Amino acid sequence: MMTPKIADFLARNRPRTPCLVVDLDKVEENYRHLRRALPRAEVYYAVKANPAVPVLKRLCGLGSRFDAASIFEIEDCLAVGAAPSDISFGNTIKKADHIARAHRLGVGLFAFDAAEELDKLAEHAPGARVYCRLLVDNEGAGWPLSRKFGCSARMAADLLVRARDSGLVPHGVSFHVGSQQTDPGRWEAAIARAAMVFTDLRERGVELGLLNLGGGFPARYRDSVPGIDAFGEAITEAMHRHFGNAMPETLIEPGRGIVAEAGVLESEVVLVSRKDPDDEARWVYLDIGKFGGLAETMDESIRYDFATDRDGDPMGPVHIAGPTCDGADILYEKTAYRLPLTLKAGDRVRIDSTGAYATTYASVGFNGFAPPSEYYL
């Protein structure tokens, strides 16, 4: 989002493009808003969304906890002063030596979704609290998580019993309704399934304490999405309905929901062209594309909003692509976009809500192009 601070910075400095500018006050505002919307849930910021030191520092100062996808992200959190007890090793896919390293560093909460992972945890993080990820439906998500993560409820229950029997603490279950989830109602079915696992395990003598509600909280891109309060209400109601008075601790793992709207990518038009004089649609090539950070345009899943200095001028249809010699480096060819007819090479184009995922997906240097520079204000 183009906050006054970002607008001033861009106007005063005219930094080289492509670059990402993030307003940390907006990060803080989003964090506080999420806390208010779900006051009972601990917030574990999903570091993968934007692991930049200034973001981690600001959130750490606000008392946020952290959901880490790798031992390297754990080390990044510790480096900004996070307590090991405030970090969850949330990736269900972990190398044995990374588990051991996290355990030595004092991390005590781990995700898993498979027997082999549980065996690794029992051996390399004895006594740790573990939670099992359930496979749930991702319909309604802009960036679905598919079947890669989680296991069936039946398997989860068996694995949590096995966790207890192998010296781990079977602490709870988790799920993820899919990133950029725009339907607040989607948490309900997942919460219901989780509640059944709690009941099943209680009957088998295992008392779970934690429900990890995952992330998925959407950001506003081109199309509007329900506000975070709608998600808070839907989740709170569903928790009451399915857990009643036996309410477990809950945690959420927002990433995109905290940082996406805090960032703006400034890019430059490299070329505007037509394939034939009779074509109505133009091709607009930017100096950032799918391999410079905008990987979430894959299958045109995330539809960004573009702004230019010529936005008052008459508009016409465009396809939008990146600067590399790669046919896959197209941002939008099927989604109908329109940009000013006066747009030309050298013009600046601002891409809104790019504070999440736009820097870490960037390639090391595909076609020789360096990743975008980053500024945190």
Added chain:
Amino acid sequence: MMTPKIADFLARNRPRTPCLVVDLDKVEENYRHLRRALPRAEVYYAVKANPAVPVLKRLCGLGSRFDAASIFEIEDCLAVGAAPSDISFGNTIKKADHIARAHRLGVGLFAFDAAEELDKLAEHAPGARVYCRLLVDNEGAGWPLSRKFGCSARMAADLLVRARDSGLVPHGVSFHVGSQQTDPGRWEAAIARAAMVFTDLRERGVELGLLNLGGGFPARYRDSVPGIDAFGEAITEAMHRHFGNAMPETLIEPGRGIVAEAGVLESEVVLVSRKDPDDEARWVYLDIGKFGGLAETMDESIRYDFATDRDGDPMGPVHIAGPTCDGADILYEKTAYRLPLTLKAGDRVRIDSTGAYATTYASVGFNGFAPPSEYYL
């Protein structure tokens, strides 16, 4: 390809995974083979396929020329001793100041496919030789180039006349039949279209000298592909048929065809799991995935071949995924793959023919994971 040199290196050093090991002798062998298959064509190595210094050095020593996608790739080529006159700035999408820098460095051959690009070239590289890229059909390609590049034949002819009128040298036309093109017959229609542009321009007083046949020469992954000689024959025949005795100079831009089969990615199994005890298919999670370099598995386009130390054991169906917390980081879910039933976490898995594109597509550190290490033997 697992050459004896690569096998020895892996056995002796057991390098940390994930890592790419490239046999430079195999690079040289592929280069020589291509030269023999198309003796009349100059070879411009497509640097983007693998811009590692040892690859550029070896090819430079063999007399290869270079197809650069950016000013940065041009500087990499010059740094290993390539002459500016042996470099083509092959990207049709170039910033004005990058054109000027290339021109100052002595590069004199540029691609374009649009009026605005031509104007930039006329202003910033006056007198340069330019060639216009034609839009052609990419059917049969494993990694299609779509409609992102090129323009219609009619527009190309008009632009080449305009090139002459603006002080540039209208030197020729180019096309690209799509990367990993497995049908040698696909060049014919493109060559026919190019020949018509040559004729059209001759009638308008412009004599073109160059036909750039592009790249697209395939590598052997899981499925076999026709040998390079079949492509050489098909192209040579088509050139005779459509150009007769008025044969222009030709050049090719192989990237994948030179380096892919020279490399092996060594990775490690992080987890093998089932989603439910009744599932037949297992999920195999490797320490490299779509965001660690294997981006060409997008839509399961490029289907790699996997080898393990347990390959004699009974096999079963698998889905294969990368190590990140991202639902899109799946290599193969629809394509039927089978791996040994005995496979488990910690086992090594070798991914064949990964010398092209597997390093440059790698993200800077998605989920905290560094790009694969690289070894050139």
